[in-house]
Amino acid sequence: MVICLIALPVFLILGIFSVKYRLLAKEAFRCFFKTVTLKPCDTGLDQKIKSEITARLMWWPPLASIFYNRFNVISWVFAILIITSTFFVGQGAYNYAVYGNCNGENSNQFCIFNVVRAEQPEKEACSKIENEHELHPEKIKIDGYPVRGDPDAKLTMVEYGCFGCPYTKKAEPVVRGLLKEFAGDVNLVYYNVPLSIHKYSIEASKAASCAREHNKYWEYHDILLENQDELSDGSFARFAQEIGLDEKEFSECFNSSKYDNYINESYNGALAVGIYGTPTFFINNVSLVGPQDYRTLKKMIKDELEK
Amino acid sequence: MNVEKIRKDFPALDAGKQLIYFDNACTTLRPVQVMQKMNEYYKEYPSCAGRSNHRLSMKVNEEVMKARKNIANFFNAKDDSEVIFTRNTTESINLIANAFKLKREDIVLGSDKEHNSNLLPWLLAERRIGITRKIFKFNDIEDFKNKIKGVKLVSIVHTSNVDGTSNDVKEMIKISHENGAVVLLDAAQSAPHKELNVRKLDADFLACSGHKMLGPSGIGVLYGKKELLEQLTPFMMGGDTVNNTTYDGFEIKALPERFEAGLQNYSGIIGFGEAVNYLKKVGLDNIESHEKELNKRITGGLVEINANIIGPKDANLRSGIASFNIGNINPHDISLMLNAKNIMLRSGMYCVHSWFNANKINGSVRASLYLYNTKEEVEIFMKHIKDIAKLVR
Numbered sequence: 184m185v186i187c188l189i190a191l192p193v194f195l196i197l198g199i200f201s202v203k204y205r206l207l208a209k210e211a212f213r214c215f216f217k218t219v220t221l222k223p224c225d226t227g228l229d230q231k232i233k234s235e236i237t238a239r240l241m242w243w244p245p246l247a248s249i250f251y252n253r254f255n256v257i258s259w260v261f262a263i264l265i266i267t268s269t270f271f272v273g274q275g276a277y278n279y280a281v282y283g284n285c286n287g288e289n290s291n292q293f294c295i296f297n298v299v300r301a302e303q304p305e306k307e308a309c310s311k312i313e314n315e316h317e318l319h320p321e322k323i324k325i326d327g328y329p330v331r332g333d334p335d336a337k338l339t340m341v342e343y344g345c346f347g348c349p350y351t352k353k354a355e356p357v358v359r360g361l362l363k364e365f366a367g368d369v370n371l372v373y374y375n376v377p378l379s380i381h382k383y384s385i386e387a388s389k390a391a392s393c394a395r396e397h398n399k400y401w402e403y404h405d406i407l408l409e410n411q412d413e414l415s416d417g418s419f420a421r422f423a424q425e426i427g428l429d430e431k432e433f434s435e436c437f438n439s440s441k442y443d444n445y446i447n448e449s450y451n452g453a454l455a456v457g458i459y460g461t462p463t464f465f466i467n468n469v470s471l472v473g474p475q476d477y478r479t480l481k482k483m484i485k486d487e488l489e490k
Numbered sequence: 491m492n493v494e495k496i497r498k499d500f501p502a503l504d505a506g507k508q509l510i511y512f513d514n515a516c517t518t519l520r521p522v523q524v525m526q527k528m529n530e531y532y533k534e535y536p537s538c539a540g541r542s543n544h545r546l547s548m549k550v551n552e553e554v555m556k557a558r559k560n561i562a563n564f565f566n567a568k569d570d571s572e573v574i575f576t577r578n579t580t581e582s583i584n585l586i587a588n589a590f591k592l593k594r595e596d597i598v599l600g601s602d603k604e605h606n607s608n609l610l611p612w613l614l615a616e617r618r619i620g621i622t623r624k625i626f627k628f629n630d631i632e633d634f635k636n637k638i639k640g641v642k643l644v645s646i647v648h649t650s651n652v653d654g655t656s657n658d659v660k661e662m663i664k665i666s667h668e669n670g671a672v673v674l675l676d677a678a679q680s681a682p683h684k685e686l687n688v689r690k691l692d693a694d695f696l697a698c699s700g701h702k703m704l705g706p707s708g709i710g711v712l713y714g715k716k717e718l719l720e721q722l723t724p725f726m727m728g729g730d731t732v733n734n735t736t737y738d739g740f741e742i743k744a745l746p747e748r749f750e751a752g753l754q755n756y757s758g759i760i761g762f763g764e765a766v767n768y769l770k771k772v773g774l775d776n777i778e779s780h781e782k783e784l785n786k787r788i789t790g791g792l793v794e795i796n797a798n799i800i801g802p803k804d805a806n807l808r809s810g811i812a813s814f815n816i817g818n819i820n821p822h823d824i825s826l827m828l829n830a831k832n833i834m835l836r837s838g839m840y841c842v843h844s845w846f847n848a849n850k851i852n853g854s855v856r857a858s859l860y861l862y863n864t865k866e867e868v869e870i871f872m873k874h875i876k877d878i879a880k881l882v883r
């Protein structure tokens with residue numbers, strides 16, 4: 184009877200792997216259905232489970248006896264445990280979906296979903312840099328790099344990205360979402376690393392620097408990533424126009440070599456930090472390579488803010 | 491009787507499997523000899539008997555004849571043609587219920603402990619033809635004598651599959667004949683376990699199943715005295731039951747073919763012949779005493795734990811069957827627990843619901859033994875039974 188309530192989910196899960204359990208799950212379902220419609224369970228499944236377990240407990244007869252004779256009570260206890268634990272799992276899943284943490288909105292306690300996610304991403308990064316996979320956050324130099332968000336924010340997230348890198352593009356919505364959510368508390372420094380594997384990445388860096396002269400760095404940054412697939416010789420001037428830059432001024436800047444050094448130095452600076460793929464994120468001394476899950480980053484930011 | 495040697499013939503008992511099989515009243519395990527003989531048909535002469543005249547067909551004819559002879563000899567029948575192949579005991583009894591000339595108000599007598607196979611055909615005949623059924627108390631000769639007057643057919647179980655006890659059929663047949671009644675024996679549980687001599691018993695009809703005596707499933711036998719078989723009206727007819735037909739008539743074949751309609755289970759028949767050979771070689775007397783010996787041990791253990799044994803406490807009266815309950819533990823629970831220990835036996839009412847219902851017993855556990863079971867198996871079984879007995883509050 185009640186045991187079917189326990190057996191059903193167990194056999195359903197085991198049933199994924201074996202037909203034998205699928206049949207048992209079916210039986211459990213029938214039994215469960217009968218029980219809820221207040222008819223006796225006629226499949227004998229409860230009896231099978233009870234006897235099988237009793238037989239396994241025979242090595243200690245008093246235990247077997249308690250189990251056998253108190254089977255109904257015991258199965259009720261388990262059923263209640265299952266129902267409550269199902270409830271808590273549901274609650275955790277809800278929290279995770281809504282707050283990005285299964286323990287609730289303002290919790291820093293361990294959440295299994297987050298940990299699992301945080302460990303996997305490295306494959307998703309653009310890389311052609313022959314660095315050791317070892318990062319040196321202490322060597323980060325970001326003075327003078329563009330800041331997005333409140334310049335006086337408590338926490339700075341550093342992103343090493345490349346305008347031509349699809350993973351940098353992929354990470355963008357998460358980054359922007361977080362900046363919005365933590366507006367005032369967190370800002371972002373974008374450190375551009377033009378990777379040679381992406382065509383136009385150097386041109387894009389140049390163009391963005393030219394836009395920065397007119398306080399339009401972020402607009403240009405955004406339009407570059409948005410149109411990453413369409414970069415071409417003609418696109419940079421067009422983007423400049425679209426965000427309202429003076430066409431002539433922009434072209435002069437873009438065609439000059441005034442940022443060549445800056446771009447080179449930036450690149451070397453990134454190498455010194457050990458960057459081996461973009462995007463790479465730093466939140467204080469914690470680094471993450473590749474686009475990140477919103478909740479993972481959120482949790483890390485929260486942790487750092489609360490330190 | 492060398493049990494260890496016998497066990498080697500049964501692949502199901504391979505040491506690695508550690509199987510304890512105590513469900514022999516339901517069906518028995520089969521020795522390799524039987525399986526090989528069955529396969530021989532499919533490998534070497536897989537064809538029709540009694541119809542075609544080619545070499546393979548002749549070979550089937552010959553093998554079927556041999557099997558029929560083996561079985562006729564096994565029961566000491568006067569003539570091979572007195573052995574009719576059916577699917578099982580159930581079909582044999584149904585054959586009689588349909589072919590024996592019964593009319594309205596003819597009385598059929600049975601015991602109160604009949605298998606459904608020997609109850610339902612008569613219940614149906616009661617509804618179909620309006621026969622009258624009478625019931626006597628199992629193995630109660632006085633009651634039997636009281637009920638025999640005017641009875642046309644006595645259809646009784648020889649050994650009960652509930653508790654292993656037997657009707658005193660020799661005496662009952664004698665009384666029946668004195669009163670002009672014909673007797674059909676349900677020998678499903680006796681033929682496998684003791685010497686049966688239809689001529690000594692003077693049985694008129696006898697039914698049994700191959701699968702309960704080391705033979706294949708799907709093959710059984712109806713033995714009948716020739717003169718009685720000839721009076722039956724075949725109720726199933728078709729291929730190989732006639733010599734000739736016209737659009738309006740037929741010329742029926744001699745015994746036994748007239749009762750074996752359609753292409754037969756040759757492999758089963760041949761395998762059954764081999765099984766009977768095997769039993770004969772071991773010796774039915776040896777088998778009977780071996781089972782009793784083991785049953786005595788089981789019974790001793792059951793008495794020790796205060797189990798409720800169904801039937802007499804004396805194991806000698808219960809052949810190889812020990813049917814029991816332990817306290818108020820549900821019998822199915824017991825068989826399931828034993829199953830978890832790799833011991834196979836049966837629980838429930840064994841198709842004899844009528845008797846259990848009448849006696850208000852809610853089923854039992856049944857250990858039923860055979861020639862390949864051992865003292866060691868019995869010991870393991872009893873150890874687990876004793877553990878289970880500790881569950882009783």
Ligand SMILES: Cc1ncc(COP(=O)(O)O)c(C=O)c1O
Nearest residue numbers: 578579580605607651676678699
């Ligand atoms: C006494 C008795 N009669 C008849 C039968 C029916 O045998 P079958 O199912 O082989 O026809 C059995 C089988 O359990 C039996 O024990």
